[in-house]
Amino acid sequence: MVQLFHVSAGYGKDTPALSEISFSLDKGEFAFLTGPSGAGKTTLLRILYAALRPASGQVLVGGRNLARIRQSEIPYLRRMIGVVFQDFHLLSRQTVFENVALPLEIRGFPKREVHRRVASILKLVGLGHRSQARAEQLSGGEQQRTAIARAIVGEPALVLADEPTGNLDDALAGEIMELLDRINFKGATVVVATHNRWLLQQYPRRTLTLEHGRLVGDT
Amino acid sequence: MDRLTYFLRRTTRQLRGASALSTLSLLTCSVSMTIFAVYALLFGNVRDLTQAWNRRIEVHAFLVDRLGHPEVQELTHRVEALPGVREVRYISKDEALRDVRRTLGDSADFLEGLDSNPFPASLEISLEPRYRHPDHIREIAENVRSLPGVEDVEYGEAWVRKFASILSIVRVGGYLLGFALFVGVVFIVSNTIRLSFLARQEEVNVMRLVGATNTFIKVPFYIEGILMGAASGVLGLALAYAFYLAVSQRIDVSLFLLLGGERFHFFSTAESLGLIALASALGLLGSVFSLTRALRQT
Ligand SMILES: Nc1ncnc2c1ncn2[C@@H]1O[C@H](COP(=O)(O)OP(=O)(O)O)[C@@H](O)[C@H]1O
Ligand SMILES: [Mg+2]
Numbered sequence: 001m002v003q004l005f006h007v008s009a010g011y012g013k014d015t016p017a018l019s020e021i022s023f024s025l026d027k028g029e030f031a032f033l034t035g036p037s038g039a040g041k042t043t044l045l046r047i048l049y050a051a052l053r054p055a056s057g058q059v060l061v062g063g064r065n066l067a068r069i070r071q072s073e074i075p076y077l078r079r080m081i082g083v084v085f086q087d088f089h090l091l092s093r094q095t096v097f098e099n100v101a102l103p104l105e106i107r108g109f110p111k112r113e114v115h116r117r118v119a120s121i122l123k124l125v126g127l128g129h130r131s132q133a134r135a136e137q138l139s140g141g142e143q144q145r146t147a148i149a150r151a152i153v154g155e156p157a158l159v160l161a162d163e164p165t166g167n168l169d170d171a172l173a174g175e176i177m178e179l180l181d182r183i184n185f186k187g188a189t190v191v192v193a194t195h196n197r198w199l200l201q202q203y204p205r206r207t208l209t210l211e212h213g214r215l216v217g218d219t
Numbered sequence: 220m221d222r223l224t225y226f227l228r229r230t231t232r233q234l235r236g237a238s239a240l241s242t243l244s245l246l247t248c249s250v251s252m253t254i255f256a257v258y259a260l261l262f263g264n265v266r267d268l269t270q271a272w273n274r275r276i277e278v279h280a281f282l283v284d285r286l287g288h289p290e291v292q293e294l295t296h297r298v299e300a301l302p303g304v305r306e307v308r309y310i311s312k313d314e315a316l317r318d319v320r321r322t323l324g325d326s327a328d329f330l331e332g333l334d335s336n337p338f339p340a341s342l343e344i345s346l347e348p349r350y351r352h353p354d355h356i357r358e359i360a361e362n363v364r365s366l367p368g369v370e371d372v373e374y375g376e377a378w379v380r381k382f383a384s385i386l387s388i389v390r391v392g393g394y395l396l397g398f399a400l401f402v403g404v405v406f407i408v409s410n411t412i413r414l415s416f417l418a419r420q421e422e423v424n425v426m427r428l429v430g431a432t433n434t435f436i437k438v439p440f441y442i443e444g445i446l447m448g449a450a451s452g453v454l455g456l457a458l459a460y461a462f463y464l465a466v467s468q469r470i471d472v473s474l475f476l477l478l479g480g481e482r483f484h485f486f487s488t489a490e491s492l493g494l495i496a497l498a499s500a501l502g503l504l505g506s507v508f509s510l511t512r513a514l515r516q517t
Pocket of ligand 1: 011017035036038039041042043044
């Protein structure tokens, strides 16, 4: 599903944010991406959904080479990837329903199908009763769950979650993990960037560890 | 269908968020369209009037006195044979006198004092439509003049011809004015849509991140541009209609009737729809320009 060969990337500074990263993930795998703040977790995820082009190396995601992907192909790549952004990227003035429906509207789903799927996903993340609330009226945890609902509503083959339990206590973090597990169980490849030690201990999975932009552990 | 309602929902949201500035832009565009519509209205009416005159352009051939019946027939046939001649009507001296009497009405009394009829017999020569052009008319007139039995020839008054050339200058002026106004409308719409787009930068970014194509992002803005154009077309037309009402009440109807049987008229339905379509196209053009620029920047 995901293969990286000697990938380096940066933001035009002397020290690259990532250097010489190589690993691969099979279809249906679940992996944590961990490391201290500033290690390069977000940068690595951004490369996977083609928001950042690697300076060198090759990146294959779902059969596409992201080092050479054409701009016009990126939307179609992103439709097979669901991303839970670290800062959510919700449309604050729009409702939970509209936010979650967006990926389906983009794909041109018929209205009834959009309603059916959004309703069932919102139930799954426990936001069925909040669907008409505007995103800006939600609590941190509700925003996080809305972001997750939007990431998975299109049944993507790859789910990337950047600190999805960032603002949550352990109980809520556990719920989110159960949710991601469930998606993974249905066949999606899942990558979760986190520095939440409790989560890593509670849910032992393959763990890729970054430090100063280098891959220092893969267990 | 669901696609369209989705896009319209997004457009509606954009319009609801529209600023006072975009209302001002809309009004500016409407005024531009009004100016254009009024110009087109006046031009169209004057053109129709001159065409009505043109339709009546005829060549009159006055005949020498005491021309016998066979000679008149011979002459009529020869005139009919000329290229561009549609119909030839013979007006005898008596008919000419009667026509003058009828035209003069009450003031025809002085004619009674004449002991002989001073009006010559004539041929009224009407032309095929495509020969109703100054150059052709002159040619036909000269041909008729050279025929035996013709005393003199009179045709399409000079001022009608002069007016036709003025009208073509006015037409070119209209094109230039229209072009300038349209460029203005495109420019204003383009700026308005660009601001609307920039105000939604965050939304646009999010849509990109979840896999929206450029087209998907742009369509509601295109619709917004088209609506803005169409609205300024409708408003412009309404203001032009108000102008028309005000002016047509002030114009003496008989003046127009006298000048050629044409009334001062507003645009036809087709012309009105055409104007709105034109304004919509300008709006679309404006939004295409602005988005090509704005998307390149992001
Ligand atoms: N937009 C950016 N511009 C410049 N530098 C950045 C940007 N984003 C991240 N960085 C730098 O890249 C490095 C990796 O950051 P990041 O991938 O966000 O780490 P993490 O997600 O592990 O905290 C850090 O040194 C950070 O300062
Ligand atoms: Mg990060």
